[in-house]
Amino acid sequence: MSSSIKGVSPRQYDAQPAMDYPDYRSTILRHPKHKLVAVPQTLGDVTGPAFGDMALGQYDSDLIVNYAASGQSAIGERIVVNGQVLDEAARPVPHALIEVWQANAGGRYRHKNDSYLAPLDPNFGGCGRCVTDAEGRYQFRTIKPGPYPWPNGGNDWRPAHIHFSIFGSGFAQRLITQMYFEGDPHIAICPIVQSINDARAVDQLTARLDMSNSIPMDLRAYxxxxxxxxxxxxLFENKLEGN
Incomplete structure (x- = not known):
């Protein structure tokens, strides 16, 4: 983001991961080879469509039951994830659509291309969505995902994580990131995480235990x-050049 835009702080490029990071093997083949090109947004990109609560189902934000058979629920550690969406001036961002997707408690995604040996949970779909309220707050219930191996360096494992997608006023305004859990030992040794050369940026991707919003005898909050x-x-992985 250019520092010449009045009222907007410049992007901290030193905090961004290198596009070509050898320890993360996939970047060798898919990192961009040319300078980024800014594509101005059109009026249609900026003005709509608008998202609202009416588009959401009753259980869209409850991944514990939104894919489960009647009377059943997903297997694993029950948690609630909550927080607030803010702009650079710490002002809340209301009515933003948030979509999440994740692996199950065993570390396996419900996707035909996921061949990890961990079993699928027939009562867990692994995706959900919600809209922030007037104060930019959001919340969803889910199962804490498990770590899983990936074919990168022979014995690399992804930390437990949840993917987030945040939309603005339309589908053209989308930011994507991942949320990790504090205390996970895989954070310090994951090549994807370690491609981020700013410890503060990694810390901002790490959710904190939030006992004030935990439900006794039911679930912990993050x-x-x-x-x-x-x-x-x-840090948003699809907007490393600035957002």
Whole structure:
């Protein structure tokens, strides 16, 4: 993001991961070879469509039951993830559509191309969505995902994580990131995470235990706030050039 835009803080490029990071083998083949080109948004990109609560189903934000058979629920550690979406001035961002997807408690995705040996949970689909309220707050119930191996360096494992997609006023305004869990030992040794050369940026991707919002005898809560832009912006993997 250019520092010449009045009222908007410059993007901190030093905090961004290298596009070509050898320890993360996939970047060798798919990192961009040319300079980024800015594509101006059209009026249609900026003005709509608008998202609202009416488009959501009753259980869209409850991954514990939204794919389960009647009377059943997903297997695993029950958690609630909550937080706030903010702009660079710490102002809440209301009515933003958030979509999440994740692996199950065993570390396996419900996807035909996932060949990990961990079993599928017939009562867990692994995806959900919600809309932030007037104060930019969001919340969803889910199962804590498990770590899983991936064919990168022979014995690399992804930390437990949840993918987030945040939309603006339309589908052309989309930011994507991942949320990790504090205390996970795989964070320090994951090549994808370690491609981020700023410890503060990694810390901003790590959810904190939030006992104040935990439900006794039911589930623990984790807090994960998202900052959309500015020097304190959450690192978004599809907008490394700035958002």
């Amino acid at each position: 807090r994960f706030d998202l900052v959309l832009r500015g020097p304190s912006s959450t």
